[in-house]
Amino acid sequence: MDNGEFEMRRLLAKLVNGGISRREFAERALGMGFGLVTAESILDTVAAGQDRKKRAAVARETEAFRAEPFSQKTPYEQWMAQERVPIHTGYFVANVRRLEVKPWERVGASGAFIDLTGAEGTDGAYVLDLDPGKSTKPQRYLFEEAVYVLDGEGETSVWHEGRSKHTFKWKKGSMFSPPLNVWRQHTSRGKAKARLISFTDLPLMMDIFHSAEFLFNNDFVFRDRYNYQPDYFTVNESKLKGGGSAATFGEEERAAVRILDTGLVPDVNALELYEAKSRGAKNKSIEMVFSDNVLQTHISEFETGSYKRAHRHGPGSHVLVLNGIGYTLAWKEPVKYSEAPKDRQVRVDWTDGTLLVPPDRWFHQHFNTGENSAKYMAATWIGGKYFVKGMGGGGRTHRLNTVSVHQGGNMIDYADEDPMVRAIFEEETRKHGVRVRMPDRTKGEPHEKH
Numbered sequence: 001m002d003n004g005e006f007e008m009r010r011l012l013a014k015l016v017n018g019g020i021s022r023r024e025f026a027e028r029a030l031g032m033g034f035g036l037v038t039a040e041s042i043l044d045t046v047a048a049g050q051d052r053k054k055r056a057a058v059a060r061e062t063e064a065f066r067a068e069p070f071s072q073k074t075p076y077e078q079w080m081a082q083e084r085v086p087i088h089t090g091y092f093v094a095n096v097r098r099l100e101v102k103p104w105e106r107v108g109a110s111g112a113f114i115d116l117t118g119a120e121g122t123d124g125a126y127v128l129d130l131d132p133g134k135s136t137k138p139q140r141y142l143f144e145e146a147v148y149v150l151d152g153e154g155e156t157s158v159w160h161e162g163r164s165k166h167t168f169k170w171k172k173g174s175m176f177s178p179p180l181n182v183w184r185q186h187t188s189r190g191k192a193k194a195r196l197i198s199f200t201d202l203p204l205m206m207d208i209f210h211s212a213e214f215l216f217n218n219d220f221v222f223r224d225r226y227n228y229q230p231d232y233f234t235v236n237e238s239k240l241k242g243g244g245s246a247a248t249f250g251e252e253e254r255a256a257v258r259i260l261d262t263g264l265v266p267d268v269n270a271l272e273l274y275e276a277k278s279r280g281a282k283n284k285s286i287e288m289v290f291s292d293n294v295l296q297t298h299i300s301e302f303e304t305g306s307y308k309r310a311h312r313h314g315p316g317s318h319v320l321v322l323n324g325i326g327y328t329l330a331w332k333e334p335v336k337y338s339e340a341p342k343d344r345q346v347r348v349d350w351t352d353g354t355l356l357v358p359p360d361r362w363f364h365q366h367f368n369t370g371e372n373s374a375k376y377m378a379a380t381w382i383g384g385k386y387f388v389k390g391m392g393g394g395g396r397t398h399r400l401n402t403v404s405v406h407q408g409g410n411m412i413d414y415a416d417e418d419p420m421v422r423a424i425f426e427e428e429t430r431k432h433g434v435r436v437r438m439p440d441r442t443k444g445e446p447h448e449k450h
């Protein structure tokens, strides 16, 4: 073995053991006369080997999970239970910022699951807490997620196995999605704790494959979704694409609307919204597709003293209130709210941080009783970029949100609603000293379908 070879072996051993940085290794290899391409290919090979070690460790953990067959519990419910963090259920969560979390071994942070009735196992959510300076364990998984930053600031690195890290920053109000099945690691960089909430289709994926190892230890790389595009986690003009979907905008509104198609939005509260009067008299919206996901998101804002039209669709629409004060009524049938059986009526009073999922195909209607506009973010099977018919009629039922029940749609126009709905709203706004800014109910708001 000559001196050069010996020196290279020594350097490699140091690199593998973490004794020198990748940059130091490259500099010293170049100084020894090795070319840049050789040095980089050695670094890539070493990184791939290290990723394989991590993957083997993950596999050891996930292999412990086996879904019990012939059970009344779904594979996802069984998997959640063995993760040993709190599981929050019901129709809604009053405030996701106050949700109890516990240390979560897999993630290396504290967390909790949110498994609400209206999701019907098509999608779900989890929250994560990260103390200042702390990072989650690197993870890779075969389900989509869209992350909203409830509090704090930090950064996330994503990477394909054996390749370099792509890092982007986030803060309270940011939304982003590590693309499907990339490695990801979140780090809190603020002075206070960061809390993230993530909306995922893991329930569906786990129920179908009932294999944690397949979902958490899968080599497939979706280069079609993400391949290190430098501007992937930013917003610019090129990210505004197509037109809005029929779930959110009326036919005449759609021509003027663009969908935001990106990996990250720095602050969803600062986005410019489009008129969406088909959904409500004083309503504006923007749809957002994160990282080529099928599970889509949108923002909706409606003015003080106004409320949206009632509508219904399939399961899984997670509505997270970003600001404002109001309430939501949900009822199964019929069109007239007061005629619905009492056990098929739900009222949720909400404010910043409330999360609700309207039950499958129940009518639901959002009311703003505060002095300012109210805004929410929804993660739904809306079928904007990719039209999916599964998920309890997902995209198909959502496309009927802006079409009246009289025309085979899923929307109750103001003129058709139960007079009690307006009476409750007038009472609630009076309590808050807020003026009602709604059109005369009997005339209704001018609508393209009327």
Ligand SMILES: [Fe+2]
Pocket: 311, 312, 313, 317, 358, 364
């Ligand atoms: Fe809805």
